Amino acid sequence: MTQQMVYTIDGSGAVTLSTTVDATGTGLGRYLRIGTCLELPEGYENVTWYGNGPVESMSDRKSFAVTGRFESTVDELYFPYLEAQDTGTLTDVKWITVTNPEVDNAMAIAATDTVEASALHFTADDLDQAAHPYQLTKLKETILSVNYGSQGTGNASCGPDTLSAYLIPNDRAYSYEYTMIPYTTGEDVTEVTRPYRTVASVSEEEIIEAAARELAEQIDGIVVTNADQKEELEKLEEAYEDLPDEAKQIVTQQRFEKLQEAMELADQLAVSEEAKVLGK
Numbered sequence: 001m002t003q004q005m006v007y008t009i010d011g012s013g014a015v016t017l018s019t020t021v022d023a024t025g026t027g028l029g030r031y032l033r034i035g036t037c038l039e040l041p042e043g044y045e046n047v048t049w050y051g052n053g054p055v056e057s058m059s060d061r062k063s064f065a066v067t068g069r070f071e072s073t074v075d076e077l078y079f080p081y082l083e084a085q086d087t088g089t090l091t092d093v094k095w096i097t098v099t100n101p102e103v104d105n106a107m108a109i110a111a112t113d114t115v116e117a118s119a120l121h122f123t124a125d126d127l128d129q130a131a132h133p134y135q136l137t138k139l140k141e142t143i144l145s146v147n148y149g150s151q152g153t154g155n156a157s158c159g160p161d162t163l164s165a166y167l168i169p170n171d172r173a174y175s176y177e178y179t180m181i182p183y184t185t186g187e188d189v190t191e192v193t194r195p196y197r198t199v200a201s202v203s204e205e206e207i208i209e210a211a212a213r214e215l216a217e218q219i220d221g222i223v224v225t226n227a228d229q230k231e232e233l234e235k236l237e238e239a240y241e242d243l244p245d246e247a248k249q250i251v252t253q254q255r256f257e258k259l260q261e262a263m264e265l266a267d268q269l270a271v272s273e274e275a276k277v278l279g280k
Contacts, residue, residue, distance in 0.1 A: 001028055014181045014196065021148075022173035031168040034176075035116065035147025037123070040107075042140040043100040047072050047119045048189065051093035056118075060152030060166040062091050069190075074098070074119050074142050084130040088118040089150060095193040098142055104184050109146055110193035112177045116147040148176040165217035212247035215239050219255040224262045227270035233263045 001023035008016040021034050052062050053070035056077065077088035090096070096117045097108040109117065121138045124145070130136045152166025168174070179196040183189070218236060236259055240251060248256075 001026055012182075014179050016177065016179040016196070018175070018177045020173055020175040023170050024172060026170065028170055030170055031151065031174075033124075033147055033150040034168060034174050035145055035150075038144045038146070038180075040098055040119075040142040040144055041100075042142075043102060044098045044106075044142045045074050046099045046101060047074060047077060047096065048099070049090055049093050049096035049117065050190070051096070051114065051117075052091045056087060056089050057091045058089055058153045059091060059149060060154070060163065065091070067092065074121055077118065078120055078122070080133040082132065084127050084133055084136060086124070086127060086150070088120050090117045093117045094197050095189060096144075096146075097189055098144055099185055104186070106183060106185050108181045108183055108189050108193050109144075110179045110181060110196040112179075112197060115176065115178055116145075116149050118145045119143070120145075146178055148174055163220050165220040208244065208247050209250060211239075212243055212250035215243070216251045216255055219251070219259050222258065222262045224265045224269070227266050230263065230266040230270065233259065233266060237263065 001021070003019065003021045005017060005019045008018070010016075017036070019036070023031075048069070048071045050069045052065035052067055054066070054072070056079065057065045077090075079087045081087060092114045093109075093111060093116065094114055095108055095110045096119075097106055098119050099106040109115070120143050121141070122136055123139075123143050126136055126139075149168060151168055152162045154160070154162030154166070179193075181192055181196060183192045215236065222233070222236075224233075240248065240256055240259065243251065
């Protein structure tokens with residue numbers, strides 16, 4: 001596996017980290033998480049962020065969340081699950097900061113696009129090695145994680161594995177970028193981070209690729225339960241047909257066939273007397 005990290009420091013003291021991780025062709029398998037960890041001094045306890053909230057979420061469990069500005073503490077973001085495990089993850093974060101009420105100086109993290117983040121008194125290894133919360137030893141320092149993303153939670157404990165749309169497969173390189181910005185707590189974090197979180201313009205090819213990946217996720221999530229879904233499925237079919245051949249390869253023929261099967265099932269439900277009765 002290879003990783004490239006480029007630090008760009010500007011005159012204000014802000015440090016932009018651009019990193020690429022690539023394990024293509026290795027035996028590493030799919031990623032559980034891609035990210036970086038920073039250790040903050042003791043006393044940095046108050047967490048403010050702009051992203052999904054007001055509590056933790058994961059890539060496949062965030063439809064409940066509201067996007068906005070939220071405040072919490074490092075202790076509150078930890079949830080003592082019966083079996084010690086990952087906790088406190090914040091998704092679709094544009095910026096996050098952890099402050100010390102006794103200190104005027106702080107650091108904000110601003111994402112060019114969005115990142116995942118968490119702030120805990122435990123490392124990932126701590127949570128992985130302990131079987132139950134009572135076996136954890138709380139650190140005085142705060143461990144701030146800033147991530148490209150994590151695999152979805154799935155339901156393997158009592159059902160199927162994580163859906164493919166929420167996996168991080170080892171078939172390509174992954175890149176992400178964020179900036180660490182020093183500031184004083186009296187400043188407006190929204191304004192402090194604004195110059196560093198403006199999404200760069202993207203090419204037409206990138207827009208088409210993004211549309212193809214979004215369509216693939218929508219097809220992966222199809223579950224046909226009634227005939228009324230036929231119209232929605234037809235829209236997905238139209239979206240697929242409108243894609244250029246290169247983008248169709250991203251969606252894959254297998255997914256297109258799944259879409260066709262779903263449309264056939266919707267047709268069958270439409271002519272089923274039982275389905276009509278249930279619909280009433």
